[in-house]
Amino acid sequence: MRYAMAIDTKKCVGCSDCVVACQTENDVPIGYCRDWIVEVTDGTYPQLETEIRSERCNQCDNSPCVRCCPTGASHYSEGGIVLVTPEKCIGCAACIQSCPYDARYTHPKGYVDKCTFCIHRVKKGMEPSCVAVCPTKCMYFGDLDDPNSAVSKVLKTRKYKVLAPEAGTKPNVYYLI
Amino acid sequence: MREEIIISGRMNLGVDPVLHAWGWEISVYLFLGGLAAGLLFFAGAYYLLGKGDNYPAAVKKAPVLVPIFLVLGLAALFLDLHHKPYFWRLYTNIKFQSPMSWGAWTLMIITPLSMVWAALHIREWFPKWDWKFQWIRDLEDFFSEYKKHMAWAMVLLGVILGIYTGILLSAFNARPLWNTSILGPLFLASGLSAGSALILLLSKNERERIIFTRIDLILIGIELFLIIHMLMGFQASTQAQIDASHIFLGGDLTAPFWIFVVVLGMLVPAALEVMELRHIKVPVIIPVILVLLGSFMLRWLICNAGQLSRYLY
Numbered sequence: 001m002r003y004a005m006a007i008d009t010k011k012c013v014g015c016s017d018c019v020v021a022c023q024t025e026n027d028v029p030i031g032y033c034r035d036w037i038v039e040v041t042d043g044t045y046p047q048l049e050t051e052i053r054s055e056r057c058n059q060c061d062n063s064p065c066v067r068c069c070p071t072g073a074s075h076y077s078e079g080g081i082v083l084v085t086p087e088k089c090i091g092c093a094a095c096i097q098s099c100p101y102d103a104r105y106t107h108p109k110g111y112v113d114k115c116t117f118c119i120h121r122v123k124k125g126m127e128p129s130c131v132a133v134c135p136t137k138c139m140y141f142g143d144l145d146d147p148n149s150a151v152s153k154v155l156k157t158r159k160y161k162v163l164a165p166e167a168g169t170k171p172n173v174y175y176l177i
Numbered sequence: 178m179r180e181e182i183i184i185s186g187r188m189n190l191g192v193d194p195v196l197h198a199w200g201w202e203i204s205v206y207l208f209l210g211g212l213a214a215g216l217l218f219f220a221g222a223y224y225l226l227g228k229g230d231n232y233p234a235a236v237k238k239a240p241v242l243v244p245i246f247l248v249l250g251l252a253a254l255f256l257d258l259h260h261k262p263y264f265w266r267l268y269t270n271i272k273f274q275s276p277m278s279w280g281a282w283t284l285m286i287i288t289p290l291s292m293v294w295a296a297l298h299i300r301e302w303f304p305k306w307d308w309k310f311q312w313i314r315d316l317e318d319f320f321s322e323y324k325k326h327m328a329w330a331m332v333l334l335g336v337i338l339g340i341y342t343g344i345l346l347s348a349f350n351a352r353p354l355w356n357t358s359i360l361g362p363l364f365l366a367s368g369l370s371a372g373s374a375l376i377l378l379l380s381k382n383e384r385e386r387i388i389f390t391r392i393d394l395i396l397i398g399i400e401l402f403l404i405i406h407m408l409m410g411f412q413a414s415t416q417a418q419i420d421a422s423h424i425f426l427g428g429d430l431t432a433p434f435w436i437f438v439v440v441l442g443m444l445v446p447a448a449l450e451v452m453e454l455r456h457i458k459v460p461v462i463i464p465v466i467l468v469l470l471g472s473f474m475l476r477w478l479i480c481n482a483g484q485l486s487r488y489l490y
Contacts, residue, residue, distance in 0.1 A: 016186060036187035038490070044179045055187075068348060070278035071266040088266050091259025093191075093198035094277050100351035100488045102196060105189040110260035164488040166415065167350060 002061075002144040003079035003117055004172040005131070006151045006160065007054050011138035014039055014052040018130035018139070022056075025118060025129035029108050034115040035130055051177075054130065054139065057082065057103035057115035058163065058171030065095035065104065073111075079143065080172065081119050086111040100167035117141070144172070183490040196484040202257035204477040207342045208371070209250035210284075211364055211472065213243045214339030215372020217291060221331030224324065234380035235389065237298040239372070243291040251284065276345040283341065287334045293320050294327060339365040342476075346483060354421035354486035355479070359407040366403060367472045370396035374446075374468035378461055386461075390450045393468065397447045404439065421486035430482050438478060442471010 014037045022028060022035050035056035043049050063082050066074045073088035074095050084095075084104075089111035096104045096112060107113040118128035122141075126132065131139040142149025151174075160174040191197050220240040223229065229236040258264055268285065272278040297320060300306050308314050320327070343364030346355040373393040380386050411422035425434045446464035453459050 019186065032189050033187055036185060038186070039184040040490075041182040042180070064349070064351060067274045068277065070272060070275045070281060071263075072270055072272060073266070086260075087263065089260050090263050090266055091261070092257070092277065093259070094275070094345075094349075096192065096196070096198040097349045097484070098351050102187075102189075102192050102487070102489070105192050106198070106259045111263075166417070167488050 001079045001146075002172070003059065003081055003122065004142070004144045004151050004174065005056075005117070005128070006140040006154050006158075006174040006176055008136075008138040008140075008154075008158075008176040009051045009053055010176065011136045012037075012052045012054055013136055015135060017133050017135055018054050021129040021133040022115070022118075025121075026116070028113075032105055032107075032113070034103075034113070053175055055101065055103075055163070056130070056173060057099075057117075058101055058169065058173045059115075059117060060172065061170035062168060064098035064100075064167075064169060068094045068098045070094065077119060079117075079119075079122075081117045082114070083116055083119065084112050084114060100164045100169060101171075185490060196487070199257065199480060199484065201477075202253040204473070204480045205253040206250040206257075207364070207476040207480065208473040209246045209253070210342055211339055211368025211476070212371040212375065212469070213246040213250065213287075213291065213368075214335045214365070215369040216240055216243050216246075216335075216375065217287065217294075217331040217372075218335035218339065218369060219372055219376060220294065221328040221335060224328040225332065231382075232376075232380075232385045232388065233301070233382065234385055235376045237301045238379050239376045240291065241295040241298050241302055242375075244288065244295050247284070247288045247291055251288070276341055276348050280338075280341045280345060283334055283337050286330075287338055290327060290330055290334070294331065297321060297324070336365065339368040342368075346479065349483070351488065352421075352483040352486050353415070353417040353488070354411075354424060355483040356418070357407055357410055359403050359410065360479070363400065363403040363407065364476070366396050366399045367475050370400060371469055371472040374465045378465040387454065390453055393464075394447055394450050394454075397443045397468075401439070401443055417486070417488050421482075424482045424485055425478075429485065430478055433474065434478050434482075437474040438471050441467055442474055443468075446471070 016037050019033050019035055026034060028034055035054055038053045038055050039050060041048055041050045059081050066076060066082060071088045071090055073085045075083060077083045091106060091110045104112050104114045121128060127141050131141045140150040140154045142151040144152055146152060155174060158176045160176050162171045162174055187193055216239050219235045223232045224236050267281040271282060340361045343361035347358055347360040350356045370393055373389045377386060377389045408422055411418045424430050446467040449459045449464040
């Protein structure tokens with residue numbers, strides 16, 4: 001099993017519903033976010049192109065955060081999802097330094113926090129909250145090992161990219177382009 | 178003109194607008210740890226070479242200060258932790274892929290070791306020192322038998338302590354400025370240089386002073402070579418590292434780096450040390466303070482510059 005997410009940059013309108021849904025679902029402290037919107041405008045005027053992305057932890061196959069964690073608090077969970085065990089985390093921030101996506105932050109309670117792909121919902125057969133609320137249905141979630149999952153199907157038919165592949169982390173959030 | 182405008186909705190404390198996960202605590206620890214490593218290395222090495230009486234400041238006097246440096250450094254590290262009640266989790270496992278894990282274990286061994294070595298030489302500072310309890314005197318006698326073993330451990334663990342801080346940073350490939358294997362040797366050389374400078378300050382022995390002035394000069398030379406080598410390596414690397422090196426080559430931290438680390442921390446003390454060797458009297462405190470300041474600034478600037486360098490926006 002390998003959980004992954006695909007996000008359609010052509011359909012995303014940057015409404016931030018996914019951000020708010022995540023904050024509500026996961027009780028994210030005020031002022032913080034586990035997912036966020038990035039808008040990149042690129043080109044030479046008047047030929048400009050805008051790409052809107054909903055970004056989050058990439059649940060990498062080769063996670064530098066898991067590697068550098070001195071206590072084993074950061075670990076791979078089922079389906080390759082990277083999780084932090086608060087009772088093992090000492091709040092040293094090494095994992096924050098190690099993440100090329102800057103997807104982690106120190107929770108006001110002291111431990112490091114990040115996107116979990118809403119594993120508590122996924123275990124019950126539901127989609128992560130960001131995927132579930134997206135009004136343009138631009139996010140696809142599922143198991144890459146299952147050829148019939150939503151994410152496998154869309155990655156078969158569309159062109160995609162990952163962020164900072166040169167960082168060597170083998171990310172599992174794909175952006176449809 | 179081609180332009181790229183990036184707007185991010187993320188504003189997490191300590192992460193945005195620029196990463197600031199590590200503050201002064203880490204720089205202070207990196208400096209004190211490096212200094213302690215340098216002092217322990219010289220103490221162990223010259224003891225093993227049988228120079229304990231020739232170089233008393235290096236073998237007996239300076240190492241008494243090491244536990245103070247290590248305890249202060251560890252206190253800084255502890256202050257930096259955000260989930261403090263769980264710090265003991267560091268010692269429930271060993272993770273070989275995590276430099277921080279083996280650093281924690283090295284400190285676990287080297288701190289008590291340095292305390293024993295300091296206790297054995299406490300009379301260098303307080304000649305009338307007497308332990309209050311007989312069992313401590315017995316322990317002193319016991320450990321005196323094993324000084325050679327302890328010296329070997331100090332040399333090996335000193336090198337590990339000195340080099341791991343650099344490896345710790347260089348293992349973060351998310352921060353292109355840190356992601357160079359030069360950082361380990363550079364921090365080791367800088368820690369040894371800081372150690373030799375402090376020995377120079379404490380030494381009253383002409384021969385010892387000359388030796389440690391020469392050692393420091395060689396170490397400064399090595400440091401300069403490693404810094405130039407590192408910056409040239411960045412220039413020949415990926416765009417992320419070329420951009421990262423610009424922090425020191427025209428960017429935000431250029432002036433403090435070249436002024437405090439290279440000129441005041443290396444070139445000026447080296448010049449003063451050469452003068453000293455040529456019998457031109459220079460108050461020894463000046464080069465020593467400059468070397469220590471340069472050693473701290475190197476860590477402080479690299480610690481901050483690394484957090485300014487990144488792959489994405």
